[in-house]
Amino acid sequence: MEDDFDEFLKKQEANSVDPLEPEFSLEDSDIEFGKCPQCKAETFDLLLIEEFTKLSLIESGVEVNYDSVCAECIDGFNDQITYVGKMKAEQKQKMEILLAKWNNKIDFLKTGRSLMSQKIYPEAQKYFEEYIEILEAVFNNGNEGITPKMISEDHRKHESTIMCHLLFDLVYIYDKYEPGTAKLQYACDKLCEFLPYSRGQGAVVTKIRKYIKKAKNKSLIKQLFNNTKNLKSGCFIATAVFDEPYSVELTVLRNFRDQALKKYKLGRSFVYYYYKYSPSIANKIRNNYFIKTPVKYCLKFISFLLVKLNF
Numbered sequence: 001m002e003d004d005f006d007e008f009l010k011k012q013e014a015n016s017v018d019p020l021e022p023e024f025s026l027e028d029s030d031i032e033f034g035k036c037p038q039c040k041a042e043t044f045d046l047l048l049i050e051e052f053t054k055l056s057l058i059e060s061g062v063e064v065n066y067d068s069v070c071a072e073c074i075d076g077f078n079d080q081i082t083y084v085g086k087m088k089a090e091q092k093q094k095m096e097i098l099l100a101k102w103n104n105k106i107d108f109l110k111t112g113r114s115l116m117s118q119k120i121y122p123e124a125q126k127y128f129e130e131y132i133e134i135l136e137a138v139f140n141n142g143n144e145g146i147t148p149k150m151i152s153e154d155h156r157k158h159e160s161t162i163m164c165h166l167l168f169d170l171v172y173i174y175d176k177y178e179p180g181t182a183k184l185q186y187a188c189d190k191l192c193e194f195l196p197y198s199r200g201q202g203a204v205v206t207k208i209r210k211y212i213k214k215a216k217n218k219s220l221i222k223q224l225f226n227n228t229k230n231l232k233s234g235c236f237i238a239t240a241v242f243d244e245p246y247s248v249e250l251t252v253l254r255n256f257r258d259q260a261l262k263k264y265k266l267g268r269s270f271v272y273y274y275y276k277y278s279p280s281i282a283n284k285i286r287n288n289y290f291i292k293t294p295v296k297y298c299l300k301f302i303s304f305l306l307v308k309l310n311f
């Protein structure tokens with residue numbers, strides 16, 4: 001499980017995008033020594049146009065061809081910046097900072113994990129919180145915070161896996177330093193939200209179970225564990241096949257298990273052996289497309305029959 005996760009981090013790093021190229025650059029041929037390149041007036045005192053001024057000018061519709069101009073040209077530029085241009089430039093600058101953070105978000109995570117392993121918890125906390133803040137800023141959802149549904153289906157499983165490990169670490173830190181706060185409750189709630197979409201949920205649930213004894217806020221951690229039990233008792237094979245924990249087929253199969261199978265002795269022993277052996281089968285199926293697809297259609301057919309038979 002842990003190895004899996006570290007491998008995933010490595011892959012993420014390999015895919016990370018290079019920082020933005022500057023839009024233009026100063027070329028030697030454009031510059032005549034001792035003259036302002038913009039107005040051609042004689043001067044030895046060229047001033048660098050600040051990054052934000054440049055951005056504001058571009059957003060105001062002014063063409064900027066040089067990095068440095070004379071003081072008078074700088075004044076002229078400042079007069080040409082419109083209110084809207086300045087606003088747009090501010091927005092753009094914020095987005096660029098966010099984009100840079102987004103591209104480096106895996107570093108926040110790695111630094112956090114490394115601090116965590118060195119037991120420097122308050123510092124680790126900052127990096128983990130920043131990681132969540134970046135996601136929330138990108139998905140721009142103020143009240144609800146980040147949810148699995150906001151992440152595209154292609155990335156949902158990966159991001160959820162990261163989130164679950166990170167949230168468990170945050171639960172651990174909050175419980176250690178501020179066990180009575182809303183922060184701890186929030187981290188627990190979020191962990192429950194992401195767990196159904198995460199890879200290797202069993203490992204996280206086991207960590208939670210083992211932590212109950214040591215926890216300061218025992219009742220909350222115990223409640224968290226109880227909430228995850230429902231997920232743990234889900235159908236492993238069906239969950240592996242369908243990817244979506246709340247698909248119609250899964251709901252039908254779960255109802256059949258709870259309402260029909262558990263009523264009868266044979267059904268109960270089937271459920272018992274099924275849960276004993278299915279996780280390992282599920283792990284094999286999950287990553288094998290050629291088995292996954294036929295199993296998926298068999299289960300779809302079974303759930304279709306169950307609906308027809310009114311289960």
Ligand SMILES: [Zn+2]
Nearest residue numbers: 036039070073
């Ligand atoms: Zn000039």
